[in-house]
Amino acid sequence: MTRFVSIQLPFWPTDRLGWEPGLRAALLTKEGSALVLAAVTEAAQQGGLRPGQRLADALAAFPDLPTQALNVEATAAALARLALRCQRWSPLTAPDGDTAVLLDVTGVAGLFGGEPGLMDDIGAAFRDFGVSFRLALADTPGAAWAWAGFGDGGILPVGAIRQMLAPLPIAALRLAPEVLAGLHRLGLRQIGDLLAQPRAPLANRFGITLPQRLDAVLGHRPEVIRWHKTAPHYxxxxxxxxxxxxxxxxxxxxxxxxxxxxxxxxxxxxxxxxxxxxxxxxxxxxxxxxxxxxxxxxxxxxxxxxxxxxxxxxxxxxxxxxxxxxxxxxxxxxxxxxxxxxxxxxxxx
Structure with missing residues (x-):
């Protein structure tokens, strides 16, 4: 039995800069000749700003909006360092995309008095760190990521992936935008809708990645993860x-x-x-x-x-x-x- 923790950091690009809590601000990037919001603070999102929005439109709503350029390399490097710091809970950690960290906690929870104790310890550390986060623990990396980002978060019981993830939107599978759009046109909006479909027609229409992604989330196919692997952890x-x-x-x-x-x-x-x-x-x-x-x-x-x-x-x-x-x-x-x-x-x- 394997167990994984997903630590999702939805505002990582801005949170890592240590800005004042409650500050409405944004990081910028260029799309063609236009400046757009690449990332926003939690307060900015609550005020209606979204990544991908044109800077001109954002300034029309908030003329004094503080902005600076997004440093992609520095943001990724900071996430990699954070993943290494997470080795206080597991010897196997890795950045997961741009705004999450994955931990293989198989056999680790006993050191913390069980899985609830492990999750409490991680949560307390990230609250002290002062960043927005969501946590989930599940049998597979994909299920932990989905449950943290689109479910209730917390501990997904062993063997409960199919049942608990069925009501979640298919976006929780991290599929390409064009695949999501195609599935929506067919009326397939929840993971449970996909689980009820034969795999071969899905692969023929959307490519082999879709059934492979489903299999990985369910634990039928291993996921390739580049761990920040260290020596055996004693x-x-x-x-x-x-x-x-x-x-x-x-x-x-x-x-x-x-x-x-x-x-x-x-x-x-x-x-x-x-x-x-x-x-x-x-x-x-x-x-x-x-x-x-x-x-x-x-x-x-x-x-x-x-x-x-x-x-x-x-x-x-x-x-x-x-x-x-x-x-x-x-x-x-x-x-x-x-x-x-x-x-x-x-x-x-």
Missing amino acids: AERTPFVEPIGTRESVEVALRHLLERLILRLTEAGLGVRRLAFTLERVDSSQQSFTIGTAQAERESARLLRLFRDPLDGLDPGFGIEAARLEALETEGFTRRQAALDGRGAEAER
Whole structure:
């Protein structure tokens, strides 16, 4: 079973610029000899402005409308950086089009107390980031994107794609404009209308892309995604029922996380060279502590000792609601190292 999160950022080109909330403004591009609105702020859209509108018409409605040129390359680069930042939730992330980020969260939700906890954590981070967003989690990338943009958002139950997406408009399939127009002329307006049609006539009339797109959304055909793939992700996270704040409780959490992480590293034949211990405060801020070793290590007592001096700077704020331990750098753990390690020798046999 695969699971994916779509983070849609409908106003990303303007939101990323950090303009004042509520500012009615637009980014411009040229179409022929005319200037048109390439992107608008949320406030501008609420005021009736839309991408594709001629600048002259927009200025007739709002003479003092602030504008600047859209920098396509910078906008795309900023989205790519955001996708990398999203690796706090999954090692597999990627920009999805111009205004979305996709995460493969298969097997990840347990680190956050389940899928609701994962979605809550992502939502809290993006609210703090100060951008407009919509979230959805589903079995396929296409279903997550459709549910975020055209459905209610949130968690789509496992196996519920066909039922839940059927009422959505066919625009949720990300089809070409001419295909959408042709389907509308035939009276096919919802995904359910397409699901009820034989595939061969659809392919003959609109090309093979249409049935392929349907199959991908339903999970019958894999989607090709260029992930920002990093090395295998070794991390453990624990949420707390009640916020903690003492050094003793933090060290207990660290000890438990080390034991779980080292078990996984041992199974993979690895030791750790660099570790990051991150405390997530109740106000969504974080405090991180990083240690390094001269050679691969997986003795929890030694690693715990290395954290003792950095933890002198512990600042729990109003309380710590979760802790995360991540192996930033790993390398192979040899039999000789395992023998010297003592406890690890048995695991290597």
